[in-house]
Amino acid sequence: MSAKKTLNIGMIGYGFMGRAHSNAWRKVSNFFDVRYRPVLKAACARDEAKVKAFADIWGYESVETDWRKLVERRDIDAVDVCVPNDLHMDIAVAAARSGKMLLCEKPLARSTAEGVAMCEAVEKAGVLNTVWYRYRRVPAVTLAKNLVAEGRLGRIFHYRANFLQDWTSSPDLPQGGTGLWRLDVRAAGSGVTGDLLAHCIDTALWINGPISCVAAMTETFVKERKHNLTGRIEPVGIDDACAFLARFANGSLAIFEPTRYARGHKALYTFEINGERASIFWDLHDLHRLRYFDHRDESVVRGWRNIHVSDGDQPYMSRWWVPGLQIGYEHSFVHQAADFLEAAARGESAAPTFRDALETTKVCDAVLASAASRAWVDVR
Ligand SMILES: NC(=O)c1ccc[n+]([C@@H]2O[C@H](COP(=O)([O-])OP(=O)(O)OC[C@H]3O[C@@H](n4cnc5c(N)ncnc54)[C@H](O)[C@@H]3O)[C@@H](O)[C@H]2O)c1
Numbered sequence: 001m002s003a004k005k006t007l008n009i010g011m012i013g014y015g016f017m018g019r020a021h022s023n024a025w026r027k028v029s030n031f032f033d034v035r036y037r038p039v040l041k042a043a044c045a046r047d048e049a050k051v052k053a054f055a056d057i058w059g060y061e062s063v064e065t066d067w068r069k070l071v072e073r074r075d076i077d078a079v080d081v082c083v084p085n086d087l088h089m090d091i092a093v094a095a096a097r098s099g100k101m102l103l104c105e106k107p108l109a110r111s112t113a114e115g116v117a118m119c120e121a122v123e124k125a126g127v128l129n130t131v132w133y134r135y136r137r138v139p140a141v142t143l144a145k146n147l148v149a150e151g152r153l154g155r156i157f158h159y160r161a162n163f164l165q166d167w168t169s170s171p172d173l174p175q176g177g178t179g180l181w182r183l184d185v186r187a188a189g190s191g192v193t194g195d196l197l198a199h200c201i202d203t204a205l206w207i208n209g210p211i212s213c214v215a216a217m218t219e220t221f222v223k224e225r226k227h228n229l230t231g232r233i234e235p236v237g238i239d240d241a242c243a244f245l246a247r248f249a250n251g252s253l254a255i256f257e258p259t260r261y262a263r264g265h266k267a268l269y270t271f272e273i274n275g276e277r278a279s280i281f282w283d284l285h286d287l288h289r290l291r292y293f294d295h296r297d298e299s300v301v302r303g304w305r306n307i308h309v310s311d312g313d314q315p316y317m318s319r320w321w322v323p324g325l326q327i328g329y330e331h332s333f334v335h336q337a338a339d340f341l342e343a344a345a346r347g348e349s350a351a352p353t354f355r356d357a358l359e360t361t362k363v364c365d366a367v368l369a370s371a372a373s374r375a376w377v378d379v380r
Pocket of ligand 1: 012013014015016017018044045046067081082083084085087105106107132133134177178179180181195
């Protein structure tokens, strides 16, 4: 019998993230030497037949159809929030009051005000928490962070990030309901800003420190769409695309562009950082590689290195296969689950905590405020 302590997981939502997280919970103890063993105790969603089918596939022991019941259950230790953004605050606050650890999907909240309430709830209750900004745990991105932290790039001059998709370009696409709640401002809070940009901002703050001010523009290209839940044509309240300039506290300049109207791009998240000595570039479509240019190399062989991040010396990779064999998208979720479980065994929250993730929400709010006012806005 395993000597490990168990941690009973209550999963809310069985969509895209419900599946990605369930996969991570199932794999994590097989690959990481974590002191807590997660147990898939209960899955929750409103449709009983569908949540039972989900529970059967992934091995959850039981189901609930009301998240309020799930967060009250005494046999649940940690609540994993994989539902649309408008439910994050209510679930997190209730679960914290019930003494549950919290793993919340990103963005933390629809607004800074909601995020503050969530931070206060987990801090008052003293419950461990994390937010699934798990691009930090793609090994090539973690390596990028390490290279910057070691000072290899020297002083940073530029940070440049894009997150390009094209799936909402058609005006025939409805808003509302599974997956499409992202187009409904009541459920999502904002459009590409809270969705795609939030990822870019979390990575940027983690690697390059705080952003002090932003100058943004946003656009809603399709102004009305049929709403799946009401059946009516309704105004579209989200930002379809966004572009902005930013200044980091360390003096570097940045440019960000998230959009769902870049025809031909499905999920092109890229970032490039230029420092006085070196530069790095990362691309989600090639996520196991990091491009690195070091100006200190001998000039005859100087050029962009294309690092295949698969060696045991590189972040997280000693837990997987052998050097040369790469991993993929789903592994970053396994890494976050592993880091959460290890931090929990030490009695600590895993980064980014709710409080860390609130910084990203503040930048997103500043971006929307700047776009509305057509002026530079300080991040408070
Ligand atoms: N970290 C990432 O890379 C990443 C990627 C995608 C989505 N997300 C985030 O994950 C969250 C969920 O997104 P998704 O893509 O899985 O959405 P989805 O539409 O695929 O799934 C949402 C799920 O929530 C369930 N749900 C809705 N209302 C509910 C309620 N009242 N009670 C219980 N269940 C309810 C739905 O049945 C569905 O199973 C969002 O906050 C999103 O921003 C994060």
